[in-house]
Amino acid sequence: MARPIQLILDQKHRGPAAHPARQSRGLLEVAIKCRRIPLRDSDIPRDLIDAYFEAKRRALDVILSHVRTSVNGKVHLRFDNIDRKRLRDELLTGWKFSKHYVDAAINSVMGLVKAWITRYNRGLAEKRPMITKRTVYIKNTLFSLRDGVLRISIEPGKRYLDVNLDDYPWLPKVFDRVGGLILNEKELAICFKKDVELKACRWAAIDINLGNIIMVVVDGDDVVVKRYGVGELQKIHNVYEEKRRVLQSLKTTAPKRSERILEKYRRREKDRANNFLHQLTSRIVKELVGCGVIMEDLRMIKTRILNRSSEENRKLSKWGVRAFQNMLEYKLKWRGLPTIYVNPSNTSRICPLCSGRISPHEGRLVKCSGCNMTADRDVVAVVNIYRRARELPRHLVMRILETEPIFETIMTRRPKAEKKLEKLQKILAAE
Numbered sequence: 001m002a003r004p005i006q007l008i009l010d011q012k013h014r015g016p017a018a019h020p021a022r023q024s025r026g027l028l029e030v031a032i033k034c035r036r037i038p039l040r041d042s043d044i045p046r047d048l049i050d051a052y053f054e055a056k057r058r059a060l061d062v063i064l065s066h067v068r069t070s071v072n073g074k075v076h077l078r079f080d081n082i083d084r085k086r087l088r089d090e091l092l093t094g095w096k097f098s099k100h101y102v103d104a105a106i107n108s109v110m111g112l113v114k115a116w117i118t119r120y121n122r123g124l125a126e127k128r129p130m131i132t133k134r135t136v137y138i139k140n141t142l143f144s145l146r147d148g149v150l151r152i153s154i155e156p157g158k159r160y161l162d163v164n165l166d167d168y169p170w171l172p173k174v175f176d177r178v179g180g181l182i183l184n185e186k187e188l189a190i191c192f193k194k195d196v197e198l199k200a201c202r203w204a205a206i207d208i209n210l211g212n213i214i215m216v217v218v219d220g221d222d223v224v225v226k227r228y229g230v231g232e233l234q235k236i237h238n239v240y241e242e243k244r245r246v247l248q249s250l251k252t253t254a255p256k257r258s259e260r261i262l263e264k265y266r267r268r269e270k271d272r273a274n275n276f277l278h279q280l281t282s283r284i285v286k287e288l289v290g291c292g293v294i295m296e297d298l299r300m301i302k303t304r305i306l307n308r309s310s311e312e313n314r315k316l317s318k319w320g321v322r323a324f325q326n327m328l329e330y331k332l333k334w335r336g337l338p339t340i341y342v343n344p345s346n347t348s349r350i351c352p353l354c355s356g357r358i359s360p361h362e363g364r365l366v367k368c369s370g371c372n373m374t375a376d377r378d379v380v381a382v383v384n385i386y387r388r389a390r391e392l393p394r395h396l397v398m399r400i401l402e403t404e405p406i407f408e409t410i411m412t413r414r415p416k417a418e419k420k421l422e423k424l425q426k427i428l429a430a431e
């Protein structure tokens with residue numbers, strides 16, 4: 001149930017304490033957009049980054065020394081408020097920066113250790129956690145935003161980092177508040193937040209397959225059917241798969257080096273895949289003005305065989321269907337548009353006209369044993385997905401099934417990954 005706007009505005013001015021309650025009520029939700037901005041070399045508070053990194057390392061040593069192993073082999077943390085205060089006081093000795101940084105460092109390490117304990121007790125983690133990233137989390141008590149200038153407190157009362165948001169045209173112009181900042185040695189990540197009331201005046205359904213994404217937009221009596229090629233994504237993963245295979249020979253001769261290279265590949269593969277998904281979702285969002293989205297609920301994709309074969313599930317999960325869905329959902333949310341997830345079972349096995357059983361026909365076509373309808377199997381699936389959340393009159397179902405999808409491809413700027421692979425193969429052949 002929507003609440004009167006005035007009440008919501010009142011709550012907003014009451015400050016952060018009111019947020020959790022507001023998030024969970026009615027149709028109002030918090031949309032988030034994170035953006036990175038480069039910092040001038042001279043602006044970067046390197047001494048703070050170093051001190052924060054050191055504080056996290058020391059905190060980790062202390063907190064890990066409070067981890068106990070019980071007789072059943074499970075680990076748990078014995079770290080009470082007195083221990084915490086002692087650690088805080090210790091870290092604050094000689095600390096010239098704002099005190100909140102120490103609290104943030106302790107919190108972040110506590111989170112890290114607790115997450116490790118959970119994984120360890122489930123048998124999923126073997127190595128103890130380490131602090132590797134030189135990043136500083138800046139919570140909202142450490143900065144203010146006035147007239148477009150973000151003022152970050154470095155040393156209380158005397159040293160600040162001022163960032164004029166107007167200098168960066170890619171930052172959102174309309175938002176309600178800044179949620180948190182992450183600083184590293186190169187840039188500042190800013191998390192913008194906006195309260196949105198989710199509503200749609202029309203709906204689209206999206207079906208995700210290995211080679212393409214198919215989308216149907218229904219607007220009154222108009223339908224648009226589009227197919228987006230995602231072969232590029234497959235290519236990215238194939239290139240890195242091949243690179244890893246080539247590296248196998250290095251694994252025995254130089255295990256440390258090969259591990260380092262593998263790590264680099266994993267990072268790059270993820271970056272490139274993410275880059276692709278960003279471009280794809282941005283393109284889709286552009287099409288969806290005023291339009292909510294219906295997708296299959298694929299949260300269980302790794303563990304359950306849903307609509308597809310387990311092999312297909314594995315591949316889909318690898319190409320990042322969930323990442324795609326999350327990205328699309330938060331981009332839509334920023335525009336106040338809702339996303340609905342529906343049960344994915346049998347979306348490609350039931351005839352949308354007569355609910356009869358459909359089976360493969362020729363090529364991509366499927367045929368219904370009940371009414372002899374033949375259509376593209378992906379289009380059938382997307383119609384079924386749509387109908388699980390919204391009504392779709394029979395004449396529109398027929399029209400969609402008869403429509404030839406408009407095909408679009410997404411091409412990303414290509415780093416020379418393929419060339420590098422060739423180079424690598426040459427080097428290894430020579431060794």
Ligand SMILES: [Zn+2]
Binds near residue numbers: 353354369373
């Ligand atoms: Zn049928």
